[in-house]
Amino acid sequence: MTVLLDKARQRQTRVTGVILISIALLLALFLAPDATGNATFRLSRPNDTWPVPNLVVPGGAFIYVVSAFTAFLGVRLFLRGGAKWAPLILGVGLAVAVAAFLVWATAGKSFSLTGMLQASLVRAVPIALGGLAGVLSERVAVVNIGIEGMLLAGAFTGALVGSLAGGLAGLAAAVAVGGVFGFALAALVVTYRMDQIIAGVFINLFVLGVTSYVSSQVFQEYRALNNAPVFRAIEIPILSDLPVIGPVFFNQNIFVYGAFILAALATYYLFHTRYGLRARAVGEHPRAADTLGINVYRTRYVNVTIAGMVAGFGGAWFTLGSVGRFDEGMTGGRGFIGLAAMIFGRWHPVGALLAALVFGFADSLQQKLALLGTPIPSEFLAMAPYIATIVVVAGVVGRARAPAADGKPYVKE
Amino acid sequence: MTSATEGRLLGRSQIEDLFIVPAFALVAALVIGAGVMLATGVTFSTIGQSYVALLRGSVGSVNAVSETLTAALPLVLAGLGLALGFRAGLFNIGAEGQIIMGGLAAVVAGVALGDLPAIFALPGALFAGALAGALYASIAGWLKAATGAHEVISTIMLNLISYRLLDYLLRTPLIQKEGRADPISKSVPDAAELPKLLTFIDINLRLHAGIFLTLAMVFVAYWLLFRSKLGFEFRASGENPVAARVAGMNAGLTIVLAMAIAGALAGLAGANQTLGVLDRATPGFSAGIGFDAIAVALLGRSHPVGVLFAGLLFGALEAGGRQMQVDAGVSIDLIGIIQSLVIVFIAAPLLMKTIFPWGFRRSDAP
Numbered sequence: 001m002t003v004l005l006d007k008a009r010q011r012q013t014r015v016t017g018v019i020l021i022s023i024a025l026l027l028a029l030f031l032a033p034d035a036t037g038n039a040t041f042r043l044s045r046p047n048d049t050w051p052v053p054n055l056v057v058p059g060g061a062f063i064y065v066v067s068a069f070t071a072f073l074g075v076r077l078f079l080r081g082g083a084k085w086a087p088l089i090l091g092v093g094l095a096v097a098v099a100a101f102l103v104w105a106t107a108g109k110s111f112s113l114t115g116m117l118q119a120s121l122v123r124a125v126p127i128a129l130g131g132l133a134g135v136l137s138e139r140v141a142v143v144n145i146g147i148e149g150m151l152l153a154g155a156f157t158g159a160l161v162g163s164l165a166g167g168l169a170g171l172a173a174a175v176a177v178g179g180v181f182g183f184a185l186a187a188l189v190v191t192y193r194m195d196q197i198i199a200g201v202f203i204n205l206f207v208l209g210v211t212s213y214v215s216s217q218v219f220q221e222y223r224a225l226n227n228a229p230v231f232r233a234i235e236i237p238i239l240s241d242l243p244v245i246g247p248v249f250f251n252q253n254i255f256v257y258g259a260f261i262l263a264a265l266a267t268y269y270l271f272h273t274r275y276g277l278r279a280r281a282v283g284e285h286p287r288a289a290d291t292l293g294i295n296v297y298r299t300r301y302v303n304v305t306i307a308g309m310v311a312g313f314g315g316a317w318f319t320l321g322s323v324g325r326f327d328e329g330m331t332g333g334r335g336f337i338g339l340a341a342m343i344f345g346r347w348h349p350v351g352a353l354l355a356a357l358v359f360g361f362a363d364s365l366q367q368k369l370a371l372l373g374t375p376i377p378s379e380f381l382a383m384a385p386y387i388a389t390i391v392v393v394a395g396v397v398g399r400a401r402a403p404a405a406d407g408k409p410y411v412k413e
Numbered sequence: 414m415t416s417a418t419e420g421r422l423l424g425r426s427q428i429e430d431l432f433i434v435p436a437f438a439l440v441a442a443l444v445i446g447a448g449v450m451l452a453t454g455v456t457f458s459t460i461g462q463s464y465v466a467l468l469r470g471s472v473g474s475v476n477a478v479s480e481t482l483t484a485a486l487p488l489v490l491a492g493l494g495l496a497l498g499f500r501a502g503l504f505n506i507g508a509e510g511q512i513i514m515g516g517l518a519a520v521v522a523g524v525a526l527g528d529l530p531a532i533f534a535l536p537g538a539l540f541a542g543a544l545a546g547a548l549y550a551s552i553a554g555w556l557k558a559a560t561g562a563h564e565v566i567s568t569i570m571l572n573l574i575s576y577r578l579l580d581y582l583l584r585t586p587l588i589q590k591e592g593r594a595d596p597i598s599k600s601v602p603d604a605a606e607l608p609k610l611l612t613f614i615d616i617n618l619r620l621h622a623g624i625f626l627t628l629a630m631v632f633v634a635y636w637l638l639f640r641s642k643l644g645f646e647f648r649a650s651g652e653n654p655v656a657a658r659v660a661g662m663n664a665g666l667t668i669v670l671a672m673a674i675a676g677a678l679a680g681l682a683g684a685n686q687t688l689g690v691l692d693r694a695t696p697g698f699s700a701g702i703g704f705d706a707i708a709v710a711l712l713g714r715s716h717p718v719g720v721l722f723a724g725l726l727f728g729a730l731e732a733g734g735r736q737m738q739v740d741a742g743v744s745i746d747l748i749g750i751i752q753s754l755v756i757v758f759i760a761a762p763l764l765m766k767t768i769f770p771w772g773f774r775r776s777d778a779p
Contacts, residue, residue, distance in 0.1 A: 011560075012559070012560045012561070015559060188761055188764070191763075192761040192763040192767075193761075193763055194757070194760050194763075195760060197504050197565065198711060198760040201707060205708070205752065205753035205756065206750065206757070208749060209746055209748075209750035209753050210449065210750055212744075212746040212749060213453070213746035213747050214453060216744040217453050217455075217743065217744045217747075218453055328746075332573075333569065333570075333573050336566060336569045336570070340566050340570075343566070377581050379578065379580050380581065382577050383573075383574045383577045386570040386573045386574050387570070387574065389566065389570045393556075393566050393567060393570075394559075394562040394567070
C-alpha cells in the first residue's frame, strides 16, 4: 500500500513539475516579449488619509525573472521529487506566475491594486462560507455536494424575506433555510442512508427547481417581492484609514467580517472544544466514537445542520450583500468552488478561507483584466477560476487527507 | 450504486426496481408538485388543468409522442454514458460539458463533410461528436487516474469551462455563421443531418433518425456492461476497487476508459441535438440535458433498459411541461422540482418505505 502511495505521490509531483515548467515557458515565450513599458499599480486613492506612492514595475524584465524562477521550481520538482513541499512550491509558482500575468496586462498602463484586492475579498465570501460549510460537514464524514443548492436557497430566501421584512430578517431567514436544507441532507444520508452524493445532487436540483419556479411564477408578476435592501459597508474607525490594508480589510460589509469571524469560530469549535473533538472522532472513526458513547447520528445531524446555516449565510451574500435581487441560478457554481477551497485548505476552516481568497482573487482578476482590455478573449479570462480549481484539486488532493470515514454511511450495530 | 451482479435483462426484483418504485416515486413527486403550486397561489382548477396538459402534451397526440421521443433521445444517450460511469464507481457530473463538446464537434465535422454523400457525412459527423465527448471526458478520467483529483469537482469545472469555450468558439471564423455578429454556428448541411422520420404525416413533426442510434446504443451499452470483459472490469472496479486491483485490473486505465465511453455517449447526445433537432450550435444548446441525464441514470438504476424507460419518462415530463406552460400558465421550472423529487424517492428506498409502508415487500435496502 505504501509503495503504491509513494508511486502515486511521485507521479503527482512530476505532474506538478511539468505544470510549472509549462507555465514558465508560456511566460517567457508569449508574455515577456509583449510586455513593454512599466506597469503602474495604484495603491492609494486620491483622498486617503495616508497616501502611499504607486508601485512601478518594469514589464519585460520582471516577467523574465519570474519565468526563470518558475522554471527552476518546476525542474527541481521534476528531477528531485520532494513530495512534501510540492503543494507549497506549486502555490508559490502559481502566485508569481499570476503576478507576472498581471504585470503583463498592466504594462504601459496603470491599475488600482487596492481596488482589486478589495473586490477579491468580497468575491471570496461565498466561496469561503461554502468551503467552511464543507469543512463542518465533511469533518463528521458527510460529503456535502449540496452546498451549491444551500447557497442558492440562502440567496433566494434573503431576497424574498429581505424584501418583505428588511435586511436583518432576510439574513436570519436565509440562515434558517440553509439550516433546514442541512438538516434535510443529514436526514437523507443518516436516517435514510441515501448515497451522500446523490442526496447532494438532489438538494441542488430541488433548490434550483423551486427557486427558478417561484422566480418565474411569482417574482415576474410581483416585483416588490424581489427588491431587498443591501447591507452597506461598515467602516471600522482608524483601522480603515490604514493604507491598502484599511480599504481591503476594514471597510467591508457584514458578510466579509462574518466570513472571517465564522472561520475563527469554526477553528475554535473544531480544535479547541470537546464537541469539536467528538465531531472529528465521528468523522475519523465512527465505530470507535460510538463505542465511547458519542451519539454518531446526533453529531452528524447537528454539524451538517450548522454547515447548512453557514451556507445559508453565504448565500444571502448574493442578494443582501451585493445586488438585492434574486436571479435564477445566480450562484453559478460558487458552492462547488467552495468544495475545492475546502480540499485546497485541507479540511481546515482557516485553510478553506485562505483558499477562498485565492479563488476570489482569480475571480476579481478576470473582471479587472477585462477592463484593462487585454488581447485575451474575455471567455478565457472567465475560465481562469475554474481552471485554477482543477489545477488545485489535481495538484494537492492526493496529499491532503480527508477525514477517514468521509462519505461512508454509519450503521449502528 | 445498485447491486451490479444481475445480468439478466429483467429479473423479478428488477421489475420492482424498474417499474414499481419509479411509479410510486412519480406519484409522490406529482403530489408534492401540486403542493408547491398551491403554495404559490395557483388555484385547484389550474393545478388539475396543468396535470391534464402534462398528460396531453406528452402522450395525447402524434405530435405529443413525437415531442416526447425527441426530448427523450439525448437524455437516454447521455444517461447511458452516466450509467456506465456509475457502474464503474465514477460519479460523472460532466455530461453537460461533454454534450457541448460533442454537439459542437458534430457541427464542425458536418459542415466540413457536407459535400460528401450522406452515407459518409452523417456517420463522420456522429463519430466526431462521440470522439470530442470522449476526449473531453477523458481529461477528468486522466486527472483522477494520475493525480486522484475527484471527478465530481473536475467534471463540474469542465462543464463551466465548456460554456465559456462554446461562447468563444461560436465566434471564431471557422464555426460562426457567415455575416452574423452574434455567437451562432453555421447550419448543418442536409447530408450530415439526422433525417426527420415523420414528415410524411406532418411537416412539423420533429422525431428524427436519432431514435435508431439511441436504441442501438441501449443495446451496445447493455452488451458492453454485462457481456464484455471490459464491462466486467468496470463493474468490478465500481463494486470493489481494491479487489479489482488485486485481481490484476489496471485501475487507472479502467477509469480513463469508463470516462471516455461515458463521454462518447454524451457526445453522441450532443450530436443528436445539433444534427437532429437544432441544425446548428448556439450558446447554451445543451439546455441542462446533462444534468437531467444524471437523474435519468439514477432513475434507471444504472441499467441500460432502465435508463431507456427513465429517459422516456423524463422526455414525457419535458414535452408535457411545455404544454403545461402554454395551457395553464404554470412555469416549466415546476418540472425540475418534480424530477428532483423523483430522484430522491428512488435513491432513498428507506424513505419510500417510510412514506408508503404498505407498498413494498422488499426484504432489504440495496
